Amino acid sequence: MAEQPKTPHQHKTNELYAATVRALSNNSHIHYRRNRLYQGNTPLPFFAAHLQSPIIESNISAKRGNIDAISLRLNHSDIELHQQLSPTEPTERLLFELLEQFRVETCIPPQLSGMKTNIQHNFSLWADQFHHTGLTGTRLGLLLYTVAQISRSRLMAQPVSAHTEDFIESTRAAIVPILGEALSGLRRCKNSQQDYAQYALELAKIVSDMIQAEMQNNPDDAENKTDQKTLNAFSLLLDFDSDESANIAAVVSGSSKIYQENHQYYQVYTTQYDREIEAATLVRDALLIEYREKLDKRIQHQGINIKNIAQQLAAILCTPQRNGWSFDEEEGHLDGRRLSQLISSPAERRLFCTEQYKPHSDSIVSFLIDCSGSMREHIENITIIIDIMVKALGMAGITSEVLGFTTNAWNGGKAYSDWLSTGRPAFPGRLNEACHLIFKDADTNWRRSRKNIAALLKADLFREGIDGEAIEWACNR
Structure with missing residues (x-):
């Protein structure tokens, strides 16, 4: 269930509760987040x-x-x-x-x-x-x-x-x-x-x-x-x-006879044909616009409150940091510059200032999408989710990137042909042309990359997937 936005009174009450716990437990790292007590970034x-x-x-x-x-x-x-x-x-x-x-x-x-x-x-x-x-x-x-x-x-x-x-x-x-x-x-x-x-x-x-x-x-x-x-x-x-x-389900790794015979050593036959490319460059501009319009219509019919998602993501991924002062308040620290107003307007009570805190995130959220053939039938729903999440993260001030992995060709491509031409040496390792796709990089906001994200709907990008190398590539970014 989505957390309801807190009123100023509820927020202040939670702050008082957290202050009580800090005082009674002598623990200065206790605070409220998403209606739950945390010690630092760890829920209690x-x-x-x-x-x-x-x-x-x-x-x-x-x-x-x-x-x-x-x-x-x-x-x-x-x-x-x-x-x-x-x-x-x-x-x-x-x-x-x-x-x-x-x-x-x-x-x-x-x-x-x-x-x-x-x-x-x-x-x-x-x-x-x-x-x-x-x-x-x-x-x-x-x-x-x-x-x-x-x-x-x-x-x-x-x-x-x-x-x-x-x-x-x-x-x-x-x-x-x-x-x-x-x-x-x-x-x-x-x-x-x-x-x-x-x-x-x-x-x-x-x-x-x-x-x-x-x-x-x-x-x-x-x-x-x-x-x-x-x-x-x-x-x-x-x-x-x-x-x-x-409680998150984990995939149990399988076994490979060839991998075992090669002393459990993963190797790549050749990286000559591997590439990292902007996915939008593989799709005609007119087709990208068509995909984007189709995606916008689907999202509009969903009726999703993206602002609410952004608030929840900010509560999870952002930490409050001091960001100057808020003046003209009715409580807080006395603003010395307003003392003269107390004499000229005795009924005036907005003579105080308070420290202002704003959420700040120093993290990057990366979406790594399996662009293998088996994912083709699900990609429209996945694209909707990705687009909504990227937009919500941007509204929350959180950087994100959208990546994908596939291959340049089916059944190995040029790497496989090279292996055949050299007499099929034993234990060649990976015989595929890995292709790592960038749908949105971390330096580009959602508005500028919204058309590029629609490239996910291009069906012929989906071929084979080299999962482990893709995860390592995404982490190294």
Whole structure:
């Protein structure tokens, strides 16, 4: 879902939230970006379920509790130790994350009584929402909810939620004797992350085994289908690793008998016929204009909000940098040049100036397009995407280039003919004429290169592709 543009009030509120986290955690690198907390350029991962409820954003007190809870986590939890001790089984990992968050929420400084109220309100709001949405109506949901309630109750020395106390009583009575020793250990060792983790792992393992046994004993139970919704709500399907690229599909490399016999050495028979060329020079100008008109009509029918895409790209790829001062403001630093106006016009309040920050990008986005024959049927849709992205990047002030790779001819061309004429020596390596295409270079903006991008629609450019060399070429640019 596209992020909605923030109002000045929302932006200022987020800045205050980030300042609160910086102050409480003593970490000067915390800031808000795209409605998420970052440390430098790295998003902060918090997987405890009660820190992620969407309803938090609309409740000021709960949001304060959320921010306070995150600050305590940064201040009182050793991230490296936590990652080292974390189990790999998803259910155990979820509970371990939840219990560690509960532990740090007991570390509230005595003088910050408001923090305790905010954190409790945040958890209560999440608990009530979880219950009222019907997720406690399944065995799994009720078990996880009860474990969360009694664990927090023991650690915080507070009663469980009054709204669901009677509802969870039978489940609590059944599991407390099983979890009693682990719960006591959590309370006793809450000031030591290392010792506390041993009991947290024990409790997580017991509960995970109970869940697995329940689902295995009733594999065809219709209620198990509802349990999937509960798992999603409890964030079990999150990628717990901070590397967000882990879920990207990767192609498994194949094997080549010739490559193996050549001692895994990649070689090129000849580079004499290889070329790097502006793609637009391979297409007649009149045909380019025709392609561009066709492309414009297709994009117009899509009804895409390119400005919104540009804002999102700027939020991801740009960092704010100081860019002078903004004058005539109603708050900020007092502008000494306007003091005389305070005397002549006492009602005037625009006597201040503020530091102005504008997004700045020092990156280049390169699009490398496979122009082999198999891509010919998809190229019209790809060209639409590329054109929109390049235009949006330009609006965001981000440099981009569009590259492609193919060959000059089918089945090797002149390089193959040369190999045949020399008696077919063994292990010749690559027998193709590589052709690297430039549809738009980094120094040309979208408006000047829009016609050249349309050269992607020229079907006879698509022949064969030398992928690895093309990637190396694009990276070296």
